Amino acid sequence: MKYTKLPNTDVDVSRICLGTMTWGKQNTEAEGHQQMDFAVDKGVNFFDTAELYAIPKEVATQGSTEKIIGNWFKKSGKRDEIILASKIAGPPEFNEHFIRKEGFTKAAFDDAIHGSLKRLQTDYIDLYQLHWPDRDTNYFGNLDYHTNNDEKWEDNIQQILQILEGYIKEGKIRYIGLSNDVPWSVMRYLEENKFNGLPRISTIQNPYNLLNRTYEIGLAEISMRENVGLLPYSPLAFARLTGKFIENKGIEDARIALFPEMARYNGERSLAATRQYYDLAKKHNMSLATLALAFINAQPFVTSNIIGATKMEQLEENIASIDVDLDREIFEEINKIHSNIPNPAP
Numbered sequence: 068m069k070y071t072k073l074p075n076t077d078v079d080v081s082r083i084c085l086g087t088m089t090w091g092k093q094n095t096e097a098e099g100h101q102q103m104d105f106a107v108d109k110g111v112n113f114f115d116t117a118e119l120y121a122i123p124k125e126v127a128t129q130g131s132t133e134k135i136i137g138n139w140f141k142k143s144g145k146r147d148e149i150i151l152a153s154k155i156a157g158p159p160e161f162n163e164h165f166i167r168k169e170g171f172t173k174a175a176f177d178d179a180i181h182g183s184l185k186r187l188q189t190d191y192i193d194l195y196q197l198h199w200p201d202r203d204t205n206y207f208g209n210l211d212y213h214t215n216n217d218e219k220w221e222d223n224i225q226q227i228l229q230i231l232e233g234y235i236k237e238g239k240i241r242y243i244g245l246s247n248d249v250p251w252s253v254m255r256y257l258e259e260n261k262f263n264g265l266p267r268i269s270t271i272q273n274p275y276n277l278l279n280r281t282y283e284i285g286l287a288e289i290s291m292r293e294n295v296g297l298l299p300y301s302p303l304a305f306a307r308l309t310g311k312f313i314e315n316k317g318i319e320d321a322r323i324a325l326f327p328e329m330a331r332y333n334g335e336r337s338l339a340a341t342r343q344y345y346d347l348a349k350k351h352n353m354s355l356a357t358l359a360l361a362f363i364n365a366q367p368f369v370t371s372n373i374i375g376a377t378k379m380e381q382l383e384e385n386i387a388s389i390d391v392d393l394d395r396e397i398f399e400e401i402n403k404i405h406s407n408i409p410n411p412a413p
Contacts, residue, residue, distance in 0.1 A: 068081050068082070068083065068109060068110025068111060068386075068389060069081070069082040069389055070082065070112075071296075071370060071371070073150065073193075073194065073242065073269055073270070073296070073370065074269045074270060074294045074295060074296040074370060075242075075267055075269050075294060076241075076242055076269060078150060078193070078241075078242075079112070080112065080113040080150050080370065080371050081110055081111045081112050081113045081371060082364060082369075082370075082371055082372065082389055083106075083111050083113075083364075083371065083372055083374055083385070083386050083388075083389050084111070084113040084114070084115050084152075084298060084371040084372060084373045084374070085102065085103065085106045085111050085113065085114045085115070085373075085374065085375075086115055086300065086373040086374055086375030087099065087114060087115065087116045087120065087132050087135075087136065087375070088116070088117070088120045088121060088122040088132060088375060089121060089122070089375060089377050090102075090120070090121060090131070090132045090135045090136075091120065091121035091128050091131025091132050091134070091135055092121035092122065092123070092128050092131070093121075093377045094377055096134075096135045096138065098377075099132075099135040099136070099139070100135070100138070100139045100142070101379065102376070102379070102382055103136070103139050103143075104143075105379065105382060105383070106382065106386065107145065107148065107149075109386050111386065112148060112149055112150055113149070113150045113152070113371050114136065114149055114150070114151055114152065115152040115153075115272070115298065115300075115373050116132050116133055116136055116151075116152070116153050116154075116187075117132070117133075117153055117154035117156070117196075117198055118130060118133065118153065118154065118155060118156055118166065118179055118182060118183050118186075119154070119156045119162060119166065119198060120132035120133070124162070124163065125165075126165045129165060129166060130182070130186050133153065133183055133186035133187050134186045136151075136186075136187055137186050137187040137188035137189070138188070140187065140188050140189060141188050146188075146189055150193045150194065151187070151189065151192055151193045151194070152192070152193060152194035152195075152196060152244070152272075152298075153183050153187070153192050153194075153195060153196070154195070154196040154197065154198040154246055154272075155171070155175065155176060155179040155180070155195070155196075155197060155198060156179070156198050157170070157171075157197065157198050157199035157200060157201055157247075158170040158171075158201045161199060161207070166179075167179075170201035170223075171197065171201045171223065171227050171230075173230050176230050176231070176234070180192070180195070180234060180239055180240065184239065190238070190239070191238055191239055191240065191241060192239070192240050192241070193240075193241045193242060194240075194241070194242050194243070194244055194269065194270065195231070195234070195240040195242070195243050195244070196243070196244040196245060196246045196270070196272055197227070197244075197245055197246060197248070198246050198247065199246060199247040199248070200247070200248055200249075200252060201220065201223070202218065202220040203215040203218045203220065204248075204249055204251075204252075205249065206247040206248060206249060207247060208331055208412075208413055210281065210413050212249075222255075224252075224255050224256060224259060225259050225263065225265065228243075228256070228259050228260075228265035228266055229265065231243050231266055232265060232266050235266055242266075242269045243266055243267075243268055243269065244268055244269050244270035244271060244272060244298070245268055245270075245271045245272070246271065246272035246273065247272070247273060247274075248271055248273070249285075249286075250285040250286055250289055253268070253271060253286065253289050253293070253295060254289065254293075256268045257293055257295070268295060269295065269296065270295060270296045270297070270298050270370055271286065271290075271295055271296075271297060271298070272297075272298040272299075272300055272373070273286065273297065273298075273299065273300070274299065274300055274301045275297060275299035275300075275301075275302065275363060275369075276299070276301055276302050276303065276304045276308060276359060276363065277304070277308060277340070277344055277358075277359050277362060277401070277405070278304045278307065278308065278332055278337050278340055278341065278410070278411050278412040279301075279304070279410055279412050279413055280405060280409075280410055281410050281413045282297060282299070282368075287366075287368045290368035291367065291368050296368070296369070296370025296371070297366075297368050297369050297370060298369075298370060298371055298372075298373055299363055299369060299372055299373060300373045302359060302360055302363050302372055302373065302374060303356055303359055303360070303374075303385075304331075304332040304337075304341075304359075304412065305331065305332050307332040307333075307337065307341055308341060308344065308355055308356060308359040309354075309355060309356045309381075310345050310348070310354060310355035310356065312341075313341070313342060313345050313355075331412050332412045334411060334412060336408055336411035336412075337411040337412045339408060339411070340404060340405075340408040340411050341355075343404045343408070344358065344359065344401070344404060347397070347400050347401065347404065351397055353391065354384065356381075356384055356385065356388070357384065357387075357388050357391055358393070358397070358401075360372060360374065360385060360388035360391075361388050361391040361392070361393050362393060362398075362401060364388060364389055364391075365392070365393060365398075372388075374386065374388075
């Protein structure tokens with residue numbers, strides 16, 4: 068395994084992060100524990116979860132992923148070996164009101180953090196992230212920003228950081244990050260650190276893969292110049308970039324097949340680009356999944372690549388991607404495909 072520093076900290080994290088959102092939905096608790104055992108054995112020391120998980124979200128399984136991780140901590144005694152990331156769900160638009168109705172208030176943070184700590188059976192969370200913003204902006208696949216004249220949001224970023232600072236002083240969280248957010252937010256949070264001495268964001272967790280490189284448009288430069296690391300999620304585009312759909316193998320229990328509403332990567336342009344990346348991978352004697360993950364692992368603005376798997380053989384291949392280095396020719400061929408079919412699934 069390879070390691071790097073969590074930005075602006077002295078914490079070493081594996082360049083592969085274990086994503087957990089299928090545990091409690093597509094994966095049982097026993098399978099989740101097996102994945103954690105295997106990942107740790109391979110040198111992974113970074114886990115990512117959220118109070119919202121398992122995904123797709125529903126009342127019956129909300130919080131189940133954190134409970135699975137908490138039970139593993141209790142059983143294994145390895146809490147101190149893991150850098151643990153979790154998230155507070157954003158406002159009601161996407162959490163369907165079944166978690167809470169308010170946005171990022173002190174009461175919301177109290178409920179979220181204490182709930183996560185209880186489920187996770189731990190006294191602290193290493194990296195605490197805002198799962199999505201509590202204002203109207205373009206995230207979750209929306210490229211264009213549209214002004215909402217009826218928006219009631221007022222800038223509360225200073226207040227959010229003051230609340231989080233309190234939890235840091237209490238030792239309940241160590242570091243903070245954003246998720247599903249945009250350049251304005253990142254710079255606004257950094258501004259509060261620079262001018263008011265409030266806690267500094269360390270990371271941003273956004274989608275990033277061969278079919279969606281929109282992070283490079285505005286956020287990658289911020290990552291490099293301001294030392295805010297990307298934690299890319301969906302690196303295999305809901306398994307679209309594994310090649311299983313092209314080969315028509317094992318697709319019955321794939322996320323896209325089980326949950327048709329998760330159609331972000333199903334468009335014609337995505338399918339056309341995927342075919343070209345698949346052919347490129349075969350040309351260089353590697354799987355499409357390995358090509359897709361190795362591309363992300365090589366990006367200088369990426370801190371740790373959040374991989375997720377429902378089967379152990381998938382997990383093994385995904386973790387092994389950290390040892391694959393793509394040469395200049397492959398990068399040039401990837402960028403040629405990207406130039407011809409840019410961001411087909413933003």
